[in-house]
Amino acid sequence: xxxxxxxxxxxxxxxxxxxxxxxxxxxxxxxxxxxxxxxxxxxxxxxxxxxxxxxxxxxxxxxxxxxxxxxxxxxxxxxxxxxxxxxxxxxxxxxxxxxxxxxxxxxxxxxxxxxxxxxxxxxxxxxxxxxxxxxxxxxxxxxxxxxxxxxxxxxxxxxxxxxxxxxxxxxxxxxxxxxxxx
Numbered sequence: 001x002x003x004x005x006x007x008x009x010x011x012x013x014x015x016x017x018x019x020x021x022x023x024x025x026x027x028x029x030x031x032x033x034x035x036x037x038x039x040x041x042x043x044x045x046x047x048x049x050x051x052x053x054x055x056x057x058x059x060x061x062x063x064x065x066x067x068x069x070x071x072x073x074x075x076x077x078x079x080x081x082x083x084x085x086x087x088x089x090x091x092x093x094x095x096x097x098x099x100x101x102x103x104x105x106x107x108x109x110x111x112x113x114x115x116x117x118x119x120x121x122x123x124x125x126x127x128x129x130x131x132x133x134x135x136x137x138x139x140x141x142x143x144x145x146x147x148x149x150x151x152x153x154x155x156x157x158x159x160x161x162x163x164x165x166x167x168x169x170x171x172x173x174x175x176x177x178x179x180x181x182x
Contacts, residue, residue: 003067005118011111018105019095030086030094031072037082039096040071046092047156050084051164058085060164063153069119075099089157139168143176 001007019042024030030048031037041048048070050062061084064070072082076099088094106113133142143166147154153162163173 001115004122005111005115007111007115011105011109014105014109015097015112018097018101020097021093021095024088024092024094026088026090028088030070030088031075031082032085033083034081036080037072037075038098038100040069040076040099040102041086042095042097043068043070044093044095046094047089047153048086048092049089049157049161050086051161052084058164060161063150063157063161063165065152065156071099089161134167139166139172140176142166142168143173
């Protein structure tokens with residue numbers, strides 16, 4: 001948490017008291033479209049991906065690993081059913097808290113509210129950068145940037161998920177990795 005904002009020990013303790021530890025197996029779906037999810041997930045160990053079904057294909061738009069949080073955006077922000085899947089990609093230790101309990105903590109602990117604000121600002125900027133990268137960078141440049149920014153994901157995440165995240169086909173990504181020129 002403190003890599004994003006200097007949260008006090010008291011605020012971290014208040015959060016820790018309300019977290020529930022769970023072990024989720026690879027392939028477990030934390031959220032599913034059409035179902036309101038009631039939790040925010042803190043990843044202690046493991047990896048997840050967020051994806052959307054689009055025209056019969058799964059489009060990956062986010063990865064979360066150790067130290068990250070994940071949740072359904074519509075459930076968190078609007079108390080509405082999810083429109084995305086959040087899938088556990090490897091056996092994972094994840095702490096969860098209900099959205100309602102986390103919001104109560106935000107009211108009680110200004111450090112947690114500020115941590116959340118800063119974290120959401122960083123994610124918003126990263127999503128904006130991803131959109132701009134798709135407009136301005138070639139597929140090869142996007143892959144190179146992904147490798148530099150996410151070296152830990154290269155051996156942990158299915159190549160098809162990375163291709164989907166980059167907005168290219170798995171075959172095209174395989175060709176890029178093999179050094180073929182287009």
